[in-house]
Amino acid sequence: DSRIAFTSRLPDQQTRIGCVQLPEARSEKKREGIQVKQLSPESSTGQLSGILVRGKNNELLVSCPAEKGDGINDIFAVDPSTGRRELIHRNVEALPVWTVSRNGEALAGIRCLPDGRKELVDVGSGKGRVLLTCSADESLNIASINPDGTVVYIVTDQGNDVHFTRLEEVNLNTGKRTVVGEDPLHAVDLCDAFFDRATNQPLSCRFYRGRSDYVWLSSELEDRFNEIKSRFPVGDIRLQDSSRDGKAWLISVANDTEPEAEFFYEASTKNLVRLDSRATPINTGNLGRMNPVRYKARDNHIISAYLTMPAGSAESHLPVVVFPHGGPNKRNFWGYDARVQFFASRGYVVFQPNFRGSSGYGKAFQNAGNAQWGRGVMQNDISDGVTWLVENGIADPKRIAIVGGSYGGFAALAGLAFTPDLYACGVSLFAASNLPDFMRETLEDWMPFFGDLAVKVGNPSRPEDVRRLARQSPVNFTHQIKVPVMVYHGAKDRLIRQSQADRFVSACRSSGVNVDYLLSPSGGHGFTDPLDEQAVYIAIERFLSEHIGGRRQQDVPRNVEDRLAELRLTGTAAMGSRIGGLPNAGKLSGMGILSLRDFPNTRRQPVPRFPTKAKVLGSSACSRNRDGRPTRNYSIFTPPRRWV
Numbered sequence: 001d002s003r004i005a006f007t008s009r010l011p012d013q014q015t016r017i018g019c020v021q022l023p024e025a026r027s028e029k030k031r032e033g034i035q036v037k038q039l040s041p042e043s044s045t046g047q048l049s050g051i052l053v054r055g056k057n058n059e060l061l062v063s064c065p066a067e068k069g070d071g072i073n074d075i076f077a078v079d080p081s082t083g084r085r086e087l088i089h090r091n092v093e094a095l096p097v098w099t100v101s102r103n104g105e106a107l108a109g110i111r112c113l114p115d116g117r118k119e120l121v122d123v124g125s126g127k128g129r130v131l132l133t134c135s136a137d138e139s140l141n142i143a144s145i146n147p148d149g150t151v152v153y154i155v156t157d158q159g160n161d162v163h164f165t166r167l168e169e170v171n172l173n174t175g176k177r178t179v180v181g182e183d184p185l186h187a188v189d190l191c192d193a194f195f196d197r198a199t200n201q202p203l204s205c206r207f208y209r210g211r212s213d214y215v216w217l218s219s220e221l222e223d224r225f226n227e228i229k230s231r232f233p234v235g236d237i238r239l240q241d242s243s244r245d246g247k248a249w250l251i252s253v254a255n256d257t258e259p260e261a262e263f264f265y266e267a268s269t270k271n272l273v274r275l276d277s278r279a280t281p282i283n284t285g286n287l288g289r290m291n292p293v294r295y296k297a298r299d300n301h302i303i304s305a306y307l308t309m310p311a312g313s314a315e316s317h318l319p320v321v322v323f324p325h326g327g328p329n330k331r332n333f334w335g336y337d338a339r340v341q342f343f344a345s346r347g348y349v350v351f352q353p354n355f356r357g358s359s360g361y362g363k364a365f366q367n368a369g370n371a372q373w374g375r376g377v378m379q380n381d382i383s384d385g386v387t388w389l390v391e392n393g394i395a396d397p398k399r400i401a402i403v404g405g406s407y408g409g410f411a412a413l414a415g416l417a418f419t420p421d422l423y424a425c426g427v428s429l430f431a432a433s434n435l436p437d438f439m440r441e442t443l444e445d446w447m448p449f450f451g452d453l454a455v456k457v458g459n460p461s462r463p464e465d466v467r468r469l470a471r472q473s474p475v476n477f478t479h480q481i482k483v484p485v486m487v488y489h490g491a492k493d494r495l496i497r498q499s500q501a502d503r504f505v506s507a508c509r510s511s512g513v514n515v516d517y518l519l520s521p522s523g524g525h526g527f528t529d530p531l532d533e534q535a536v537y538i539a540i541e542r543f544l545s546e547h548i549g550g551r552r553q554q555d556v557p558r559n560v561e562d563r564l565a566e567l568r569l570t571g572t573a574a575m576g577s578r579i580g581g582l583p584n585a586g587k588l589s590g591m592g593i594l595s596l597r598d599f600p601n602t603r604r605q606p607v608p609r610f611p612t613k614a615k616v617l618g619s620s621a622c623s624r625n626r627d628g629r630p631t632r633n634y635s636i637f638t639p640p641r642r643w644v
Contacts, residue, residue: 004250005080007048007059017048017062018639019080028132051100052077052088056330061088061100072448075100075107093128095121099142101149102200108152108172110140111446116455122172131175134158136455137367139165143193146200153180153202155190157363158416164362165189167205181205181215189360194221197244204239208360210292210304211334212236228265231272236335241273250275256290256308256333258282258576286311288344290334295388303381304361305353307394310344319399319548320349320389322415324382324424326406328373329366329456331358340538343403346541346550349394355381357456369454371465373407373435374414374472379593382411383419399423399548403540405429406496406525413474413485413504420482425547427486427540430525433504434476434497435469475500478507484514487541488536490523490565502574509575516543517571518564535564 004020050061060080063073075089075098088104095109107123108131116136122129134140134156151174157165166182167190180202181193191208193519196218203218204225216222221239230236232253240262241249249265260284262275288308297303310318321343325332325640332352340350354361356377357369372378382402389395402412402423409431415428432438439460441449458465470476485508489501501517508515518539520532527533538556545552 003058003080005048007053017060017078021061030235031071033452042443047073049075050100051102052100052104052302063098072096077104080571087128093121093123094448095123097142099145099152101145102147105149107149107176108142108145110142112451113595114451116451118452120152120154120170124172124308131170132156132158132177136452137363137370139189139363139366141165143167144202146196153193153195153200156191157189162470163364167193167202173296175320181217184206184215187362189234189362191360192486196246197242198246206238208331208333212238220323223307224267227270229273242388254333256334256336257284257287257341259336259338286345287341288350290337290340292334297377297384299377301356301377301381303353303355305385306334307352308340308344308350310347310349313347316348316393317396319347319396319544319550320351320386320395320401321544322351322353322382322386322400322402324353324355324402324404324411325358326404326407326408327359328355328357328378328407328411329359329614331360342537342541343544343550346552348544348548348550349389350388353382353385355385357381371458371468373410373469374474375418379411379418382415383422386422401425401427401544401548403427403429403544406431406432410474413434414472416479416481416483416485417474417477420480423483423542427488427543428504429488429536430493430496430501430523431487433474434500435473436466438496438500439469441497465600474508475504478504478511478513481508481511481513484501484543484547486516486518486540487571488518488539489520490525491519491521491570492523493525498574505571505575516568517575518567519571519574520567521570531559531563532567534560535567539564539567 005017006020007017015139029105032241047063048060049063051542052059052061054077058080059077062076062078062085065256072091072094074087075090077088077369078084087105088100091098091110093111095111097112098107098109100107101124104628105124109121109123111119111121111130112474113119118134119130120132120134120140120142122131132140132154137156138158141155141157143155148442152170152172154168154170155165156168157163160588161334164183164186167180169178169180172178179201181190182205183190188207188209191206191212193202193206194204196203201217203216203221205215205217207213207215214222214225216225225237228251235253237254237551238252238254242249247267249267251263251265253261253263264273264275265271288310290306290308293305294302295305309315315631323340323343331354331607340352342519343350355369356365357372359366386400389400390397399622400423402415403426404410404412406429409428412426412428413431413433415423435458439454439457441536442453446453454465458469460466460469487501487505489496489498491498498519501519505515505517516539518536522529527536538560544550607619
């Protein structure tokens with residue numbers, strides 16, 4: 001039918017599920033934007049996982065935490081009209097990854113073993129039969145299951161002669177495997193696949209080099225795609241979902257200088273209606289073009305990256321922001337990134353390397369990053385990219401900063417600690433600094449994947465791994481840092497605890513390092529409060545302007561200035577300093593939001609009023625996937641929305 005199911009994340013870090021009717025989208029009337037309504041919290045808490053068809057009803061498949069916890073979810077059907085929720089499967093098999101046939105009767109899942117191996121399990125047989133086992137160095141994910149539950153489609157690189165992930169069909173009755181789609185050039189992993197909503201037959205496979213490249217399994221869909229693409233000759237088009245009759249489609253169009261746009265497409269009329277709306281258009285003249293580049297690492301391995309040049313700037317000797325991605329088993333993609341454009345609009349070249357350990361470039365490339373956090377090829381690839389920028393005259397060697405969030409923030413700290421002469425300053429957002437503690441404090445939701453995580457990072461129960469992790473931890477080498485650092489963290493970050501930032505800042509101050517600490521009492525892993533995000537990026541803008549000389553905004557809204565002051569005061573309080581006569585203020589970091597009223601003796605410089613017509617350029621969260629699970633193995637086939 002014409003309903004769209006969606007998920008959203010609220011400031012309390014909880015996910016909510018909703019549904020929206022699209023009657024107007026079928027009309028000829030030109031209209032941008034739609035109204036959406038969420039289900040009640042009791043019905044909508046959980047992860048949207050698919051569509052269940054029983055009789056004439058279309059229901060949502062939702063996974064919710066099981067009573068026993070440990071990151072295991074039970075499976076429910078939710079009626080989007082009434083919010084009624086019904087248990088479909090009690091996850092006694094403790095499968096963290098699963099799929100259910102459309103009739104709800106057949107189920108297959110992935111079991112993660114303590115040593116990092118992964119098993120494909122047929123649960124519908126009632127015997128928990130293991131169909132396939134992957135080693136710790138191999139990937140396994142479930143893409144889909146056919147309506148009658150006889151075939152499951154997986155994405156894997158299992159096998160000594162298989163070097164890139166591909167789409168395979170597995171017969172649940174016989175266990176027979178058949179290759180359905182793989183990169184014809186044998187150069188990159190499968191990015192995603194598109195399936196017929198009525199038959200669940202695969203229609204296309206998408207591979208990502210510098211841009212999207214499709215392998216078509218349906219000539220009809222290829223013709224339809226080419227017709228759509230003719231309307232967007234520059235953009236990168238992705239098929240998101242379709243109605244079961246194939247007459248209505250959801251597509252997204254990515255561009256490097258425009259935010260990604262979502263469209264409703266009706267095949268019979270070829271009518272396109274834009275679904276997302278933007279109240280304030282962005283002046284694309286201030287935005288930089290993102291270009292794929294390649295460079296040689298010190299061992300002659302070729303590394304892919306994206307380079308965004310500031311609009312209207314000279315081509316050489318420019319200040320640079322090195323911007324490593326999070327994950328780290330993720331990758332950068334071509335397209336609009338508000339954070340990248342924020343830096344480019346301030347006059348910086350933005351460099352985004354897909355260092356070894358990133359996903360998308362094959363089994364050997366990703367596994368090369370195992371146990372390499374902070375030192376070894378993961379960090380060397382970033383450093384070698386900086387060298388390439390300098391040798392090619394793009395970067396001013398005295399004006400290079402490194403900025404990142406989550407793993408990217410860790411890489412920023414590692415770059416400052418282990419290559420102290422390479423950067424003029426660094427910014428780290430919600431990042432680990434002490435790897436042994438990070439592994440000991442593994443989030444409960446991650447526990448099913450701990451074996452895989454231990455292979456990629458290290459096992460805190462092994463003394464030799466603990467010693468190695470200590471050598472890779474920037475918190476132990478702050479005495480080597482020579483340049484200013486900015487650190488931001490959220491006190492409610494469940495993935496990386498606030499103590500990681502506290503200890504690093506304390507060590508920096510003991511070592512005489514100039515460090516600015518911003519702490520949000522309500523913040524989690526990533527930004528959920530837009531005001532926190534704007535305040536942090538204003539602080540980053542000023543910090544970079546001071547140390548590598550880019551542009552900065554002169555007038556800032558009073559509420560943003562106030563929030564920035566609060567974040568800085570809360571960070572200072574967390575370190576136990578006396579502020580305005582308040583002793584032992586470190587205890588405040590776990591309390592409610594602090595404001596300037598909590599520090600009556602603190603003085604503040606006058607802040608110029610911000611014109612009401614001006615805007616602060618915001619940014620998206622540093623990590624698109626905030627559930628903290630390894631993206632390449634488990635998350636790449638979770639679509640952002642589904643048709644009911």
